[in-house]
Amino acid sequence: MAGLTVFSILIIAVMVTGREYDDTRDAEIDELLKKLNKPALKSIKSPDGDIIDCVHMKNHPIYDNPLFKKHTIQMRPSSYPKGWNKEASKNQNHSMVMHLWTINGKCPKNSIPIIRTRRENILQAESVERYGRKDSNSLPQPKPTNPPSNTTNEYAIVTVNSPQGKFHGAQADINVWKPHVQTRREFSLAQIWVMGGTYPSRDTIEAGWQVFPRFYGDDKPRFFIYWTADEYKKTGCYDLRCPGFVHVNRDFAIGAPMPQQFPSWVDPRTGNWWLRLGYYQILGYWPSSLFSNLKNGASEIHWGGEITNYKEDSQHTSTNMGSGRFAYEGYKKASYFMNLEIEEDGFTKPPESLTPFVTNQNCYNVIRNPFHPQLGASFYYGGPGQNAMCK
Helix, strand or coil: CCCCCCCHHHHHHHCCCHHHHHHHHHHHHHHHHHHHCCCCCEEEECCCCCEEEEEEHHHCHHHHCHHHCCCCCCCCCCCCCECCCHHHHCCCCCCCCCCHHHHHCCCCCCEEEEECCCHHHHHCCCCCCCCCCCCCCCCCCCCCCCCCCCCCEEEEEEEEECCCCCEEEEEEEECCCCCCCCCCCCCEEEEEEEEECCCCCCEEEEEEEEECHHHHCCCCCEEEEEEECCCCCCCCEECCCCECEEECCCCCCCCCECCCCEEEEEECCCCCEEEEECCCEEEEEECHHHCCCCCCCECEEEEEEEEECCCHHHCCCCCCECCCCCHHHCCCCCEEEEEEEEEECCEEECCCCCEEEECCCCCCEEEECCCECCCEEEEEEEECCCECCEC
């Protein structure tokens, strides 16, 4: 008997049965749904299947962040980059992006539209804790000093750098496609990255469109935003899935399907990083106090496409980037970004030099175009993924 080890109490203490695990997970999901789905003044059923909840500003998600319990929401920027001013922003009917849900109603004054999160959305995530968050080590690193072992994310982008952190805004016109995505856990996107700091603890704010079935539950291209203050480790999220972005536009739902192409702009003239859609639609802002590296300006701007490649059956994914056509196929076939601009020293201007970066040019590529009076600084990007040269 001296050799007998009794360990049943220890096992009971650390083991969780399947039923107990399910109960715990259900409780976590219920708690998250309660936090995300605020009381609504009005709910609108969209023809595309989304339910839009009109949430009063006093219940704004930003107040869930302990840093912003007493935050005073700013409804408009207090200053604008030269070349785009307050007077122009009054022309609300020009270049407005309209969502399908607005056919069935509009949100009342002093409220914002928030897409209702469903239980099945959360169940698709790797964990309740990671719902709405990107994987760490998935920021593009054109010149990695310590490249991560993770090679899931692939890019076709152009970049511009300012080591002194002098960038205070960025914009582009991006055309929208509906790329094929091979598996539900893969995504395909086109976006702008505004970054500050150095690897491995960069701040980013991001905006663009993406197809991401596991997250959104369908294969529609949707407008999205993202932020992180620690390179996707513990902070940040997509859209309004955590308190960070201060949404102020009652006509536009973050995360809704994109009906057309759009230009986007981020502007930190008040210290906050503002986001607009088109030339006249103010969406909201990221408070500067969310960040450490982006407080005084951005050091890098990236524009372009990204996909995830999980190598099903040990083959490169067939997930398309952009239109699914290579950049050299050009106008009406390849995807494009045009009218790229940065804000530096109070002025908006085309970037003087753009550096292309491609993860695997046999799968996806990028081609810069000569400057054009109507198209400005522009480039084509994209590709089909798996093909005879991309395996």
